[in-house]
Amino acid sequence: GDSVTQMEGPVTLSEEAFLTINCTYTATGYPSLFWYVQYPGEGLQLLLKATKADDKGSNKGFEATYRKETTSFHLEKGSVQVSDSAVYFCALSETRGNNRLAFGKGNQVVVIP
Amino acid sequence: KAGVTQTPRYLIKTRGQQVTLSCSPISGHRSVSWYQQTPGQGLQFLFEYFSETQRNKGNFPGRFSGRQFSNSRSEMNVSTLELGDSALYLCASSFPEETQYFGPGTRLLVL
Numbered sequence: 001g002d003s004v005t006q007m008e009g010p011v012t013l014s015e016e017a018f019l020t021i022n023c024t025y026t027a028t029g030y031p032s033l034f035w036y037v038q039y040p041g042e043g044l045q046l047l048l049k050a051t052k053a054d055d056k057g058s059n060k061g062f063e064a065t066y067r068k069e070t071t072s073f074h075l076e077k078g079s080v081q082v083s084d085s086a087v088y089f090c091a092l093s094e095t096r097g098n099n100r101l102a103f104g105k106g107n108q109v110v111v112i113p
Numbered sequence: 114k115a116g117v118t119q120t121p122r123y124l125i126k127t128r129g130q131q132v133t134l135s136c137s138p139i140s141g142h143r144s145v146s147w148y149q150q151t152p153g154q155g156l157q158f159l160f161e162y163f164s165e166t167q168r169n170k171g172n173f174p175g176r177f178s179g180r181q182f183s184n185s186r187s188e189m190n191v192s193t194l195e196l197g198d199s200a201l202y203l204c205a206s207s208f209p210e211e212t213q214y215f216g217p218g219t220r221l222l223v224l
Contacts, residue, residue: 036215043117043203044215089156099146099207100169103156 002027002094006104014112015082021075021107023064023090031092033057033066033073034101038087047075047088085111115140117206117216125222131192134219138185138206144168145187146213147179150201159202162187191221199223 007022025031032051036044048057053068062077073090090104118137126132138145146169147159158171162181179189185206191198201220205213 034212043119043217044205046212046214049212091156093213099144099161099163099205099213100158100171101146101148101156101205101213102158105155 002031002092002102004090004092004102004104006090006107010108010110012110012112013080016079017111019075019077019080019084019109021088021090021109023073023075023104025071025073025090025092027071027092027094029094031094033064034091034093035062035064035073035075036089036091036103038089038106040086044089080109080111082111082113085109117204117214119202119204119216119219121219122217123220123222125224126194127224128194128196130194131190132194132221133188133190134202134204134221136187136189136204136206136216138187138204139208139214142206142208142214143185144207144213145181145185146205146207147187147189148203148205149173150203150218151199156203159189194223196223 003026005024034049035047037047048059050057050066056065064073064075087106089106091101120135144163146161150156161169165181176192181187201218203218205215207213
């Protein structure tokens with residue numbers, strides 16, 4: 001079935017550093033792609049999304065581009081803040097009419113002042 | 114617009130008991146999906162309800178069930194609780210498909 005793979009392990013970086021979290025996917029159709037963020041003790045918040053190839057989703061300084069040729073949707077931010085410390089999940093929605101999200105394992109991001 | 118609400122936020126149960134969790138979607142949203150989040154398995158899809166009908170189902174045993182009411186509110190029930198059912202249960206709503214908005218979750222601890 002459809003699946004999402006995120007890079008292993010937590011990410012620790014200093015404030016104002018550049019952040020990249022890798023996400024690749026396997027899908028039979030043309031999925032929509034999402035990044036969700038989870039702060040401690042909370043549910044998931046939608047960070048950004050892209051619904052077709054070459055779309056770029058962006059929000060709060062974060063960006064991700066839907067790359068069909070490399071089946072990737074990497075998350076980037078140019079200058080992180082301490083408040084960006086959270087767990088980030090990449091997800092795909094398999095097809096239209098199907099609200100079943102498949103998630104990656106998530107990456108803990110810790111930003112040090 | 115109010116977000117997705119889930120009640121209760123925390124629950125402690127013992128093995129063998131059953132539990133019912135509630136989810137109220139964003140006003141106007143007709144689809145409600147449920148997910149289980151555990152440290153070992155991550156986020157897994159349980160089921161989705163749309164217009165009071167189960168539209169999708171994940172790979173969970175029959176002890177996990179749900180329903181949706183005419184006002185789109187949804188409940189999920191877990192019978193004969195096991196230790197491994199300890200998890201954060203997340204509800205998400207959408208109108209009518211694609212982008213899902215999540216509630217804060219119900220944290221269930223089974224002792």
